[in-house]
Amino acid sequence: MKAGxxxxxxxxxxxxxxxxxxxxxxxxxKEGDLMLLDIDPLAHPAWTGSGGRMxxxxxxxxxxxxxxxxxxxxxxx
Numbered sequence: 001m002k003a004g005x006x007x008x009x010x011x012x013x014x015x016x017x018x019x020x021x022x023x024x025x026x027x028x029x030k031e032g033d034l035m036l037l038d039i040d041p042l043a044h045p046a047w048t049g050s051g052g053r054m055x056x057x058x059x060x061x062x063x064x065x066x067x068x069x070x071x072x073x074x075x076x077x
Contacts, residue, residue, distance in 0.1 A: 017043040 007027040014035045041047040
């Protein structure tokens with residue numbers, strides 16, 4: 001391998017959304033840095049299975065439903 005082309009691989013600490021801290025190795029940051037997570041398997045609906053809410057920003061969802069209502073199953077009934 002060529003010298004000097006690979007990122008520094010070092011130990012960092014990762015803090016989950018519930019405050020749990022664990023140590024891992026990464027190329028992120030510097031040795032001993034703390035990475036604070038906003039989204040992790042403890043909080044994200046993709047992992048927790050909790051249903052998400054669809055936010056209608058400026059009527060975009062309603063506009064989409066109106067546009068594609070004839071395709072069936074997309075519009076509110």
